[in-house]
Amino acid sequence: MEREIPVEIVYKDKRNSSGRIREGRIVLYISSRLSKAEQARHVHLLTRRLLNQRRKLDQLAFLPLPEESSVVPGRTDEDLARIAARLDRRYWRFGDVSIKFRKQESRWGSCNPASRRIHISHRLKDAPLQLLEYVVAHELCHLQIPNHGAAFWRLLSRAFPEHRRLRALLHAYGLWRNLSDGSVKS
Ligand SMILES: [Zn+2]
Incomplete structure (x- = not known):
């Protein structure tokens, strides 16, 4: 009910x-x-x-969400590089990559395999770590496979076998962020 x-x-x-x-x-x-x-x-x-x-x-x-009123110290580009290096060492060994936060509202992350640059949305600076790690892992896997075919999800499954659930959580987190400072237009 x-x-x-x-x-x-x-x-x-x-x-x-x-x-x-x-x-x-x-x-x-x-x-x-x-x-x-x-x-x-x-x-x-x-x-x-x-x-x-x-x-x-x-x-x-x-999930341990940041309180609307509390000031959460946002993660830095150095934190991001550490998280990416740790995940890569453990699951893939893609090697060196440039990874930085960037102000982007519409996407959680983006990857340019040719220049080996990854950008992560600033909206994840204070997100639960698990969600940030999922997006970093997702973009890392795009270094090798640019599309979202079966091979991509297999590669990502090494780090996140439960990637379906994490995608749903990420979606819900996006809604939560919007609800806390936005409105719905009819
Ligand atoms: Zn993707």
Whole structure:
């Protein structure tokens, strides 16, 4: 049985409607310029979308997530190089690679096999270590195999046999990050 979440509706004089989960409640900001029927549609759509996100986020329950209010010292490029070297020594031995954090919102990581450069999203600086390690391992494996075919996942499985679960967790973590400082547009 799904736990009931209280929904609070605030009408605002703006074009878009948005919503977020705050302290266990769904708060919806619905455009007052719409017809009653359109407003009802927005309420339905946003509530469903937020509940869906909530379900995915429940997977994160056991991960040590940084508190919204606490200041987490972000990891540095040196930390990143250490993590990559440790993983590579243990599982593959691809050799030297340049790996750095870069401000990127849309991807967790990227790899250029020709120049042997890997970039990791700054959003992972304070993420649970396990998620950062997964993304680093994933990009390292792209040094050898650029696509996501079966051979790629076999290579990655040496370090992360449970890569499916980690991808789901990473997705949920992305949602969690957005929920903590964003909103959903209808
Ligand atoms: Zn990839």
